[in-house]
Amino acid sequence: MNVLVTGGAGFIGSHIVDGLVAAGHRVEVLDDLSSGSRDNLPAGVPLHVADIVDPAAVARVFEAARPDLICHQAAQMSVSRSVREPRFDAEVNCIGLINVLESAARHRCRRVVFASSGGVLYGEVTSPAPETTPANPVSPYGITKWVGERYLQFFAAEHGMATVALRYSNVYGPRQNPHGEAGVVAIFCKKLLAGEPARINGDGRYVRDYVFGPDVARANVLALTADLPGVVPGTLTSLNIGTGTGADVNELEAMIRGAVAAVRSRHGRNAPLPPPENGPARPGDLRSNLVDATRASEVLGWRPTVALAEGLSQTAEWFAAHDRS
Numbered sequence: 619m620n621v622l623v624t625g626g627a628g629f630i631g632s633h634i635v636d637g638l639v640a641a642g643h644r645v646e647v648l649d650d651l652s653s654g655s656r657d658n659l660p661a662g663v664p665l666h667v668a669d670i671v672d673p674a675a676v677a678r679v680f681e682a683a684r685p686d687l688i689c690h691q692a693a694q695m696s697v698s699r700s701v702r703e704p705r706f707d708a709e710v711n712c713i714g715l716i717n718v719l720e721s722a723a724r725h726r727c728r729r730v731v732f733a734s735s736g737g738v739l740y741g742e743v744t745s746p747a748p749e750t751t752p753a754n755p756v757s758p759y760g761i762t763k764w765v766g767e768r769y770l771q772f773f774a775a776e777h778g779m780a781t782v783a784l785r786y787s788n789v790y791g792p793r794q795n796p797h798g799e800a801g802v803v804a805i806f807c808k809k810l811l812a813g814e815p816a817r818i819n820g821d822g823r824y825v826r827d828y829v830f831g832p833d834v835a836r837a838n839v840l841a842l843t844a845d846l847p848g849v850v851p852g853t854l855t856s857l858n859i860g861t862g863t864g865a866d867v868n869e870l871e872a873m874i875r876g877a878v879a880a881v882r883s884r885h886g887r888n889a890p891l892p893p894p895e896n897g898p899a900r901p902g903d904l905r906s907n908l909v910d911a912t913r914a915s916e917v918l919g920w921r922p923t924v925a926l927a928e929g930l931s932q933t934a935e936w937f938a939a940h941d942r943s
């Protein structure tokens with residue numbers, strides 16, 4: 619199959635590219651490299667540097683790649699930027715998505731898989747939220763993910779393609795950008811590997827469902843390419859992708875500290891790591907957010923396979939080997 623991955627040079631997108639290439643598919647990437655990097659891509663995968671907000675550029679990439687399947691990961695994905703710049707957020711996440719969907723319809727693509735977000739759709743939940751939980755997006759970013767799913771539903775019904783929205787929980791792993799304000803695992807790994815304290819907001823009792831990037835990539839590969847009786851042309855299927863298990867930021871910091879200490883000691887560095895610092899609480903931070911991925915196991919046959927301790931250890935190893943400071 620010919621697959622076009624938008625945002626394929628980014629963190630999650632590049633793991634999806636790896637999974638598709640390993641499964642023998644022909645993959646091309648559309649990315650403006652605003653946060654992604656060419657270095658994330660395996661050799662031989664064509665990269666079209668283009669902005670999804672530009673409809674002519676998107677049309678040109680579709681002409682060149684002639685994809686059967688679309689995996690749409692490209693997005694403005696900072697919640698705080700969406701609050702500061704709601705217009706920019708909507709341009710990338712709504713107009714950009716429409717440009718991709720129009721080209722997908724024109725080229726009669728069979729399936730479109732969209733990176734949605736359980737975290738921003740469900741808001742505060744104390745037990746794993748199923749897909750039937752009413753959407754309650756409070757940030758412009760959350761609103762564009764919710765609207766994005768509605769556009770998928772419209773294009774599916776209008777053009778007969780099958781569409782899947784994967785609602786990720788908090789994704790972490792190798793290649794995540796440690797320089798933004800999101801991506802706490804990447805940020806803590808980077809700080810602790812430099813021998814600096816991790817900074818915990820407020821009391822750190824903020825519970826999240828951390829899922830490993832390569833596990834999320836496997837869900838995308840299944841949603842794109844598997845023979846799925848539950849994914850029907852003309853419809854949208856929304857599925858949570860997470861573990862259903864929570865960890866708070868204090869527990870997470872302790873686990874990352876253990877993983878980083880193990881990496882450092884393998885390199886003969888046994889100096890103790892500094893304790894975390896506590897900064898002010900961030901206004902509006904949810905206390906608890908978890909997703910129930912039972913439906914993804916039924917529809918895709920997907921389950922997360924990498925436990926948090928193992929995933930953090932692989933992530934710390936990767937950041938130690940790839941100094942991008």
Ligand SMILES: NC(=O)c1ccc[n+]([C@@H]2O[C@H](COP(=O)([O-])OP(=O)(O)OC[C@H]3O[C@@H](n4cnc5c(N)ncnc54)[C@H](O)[C@@H]3O)[C@@H](O)[C@H]2O)c1
Nearest residue numbers: 625627628629630650652653654669670692693695733789
């Ligand atoms: N990381 C998470 O925890 C998480 C959780 C829920 C949903 N998501 C969604 O998953 C997707 C991938 O996120 P990620 O964590 O890999 O982030 P990322 O920033 O690493 O990847 C996004 C990619 O899209 C590209 N991009 C951004 N704007 C573009 C534009 N206008 N045109 C073309 N390319 C553009 C970037 O260069 C980057 O390569 C996003 O849609 C994000 O909203 C991520």
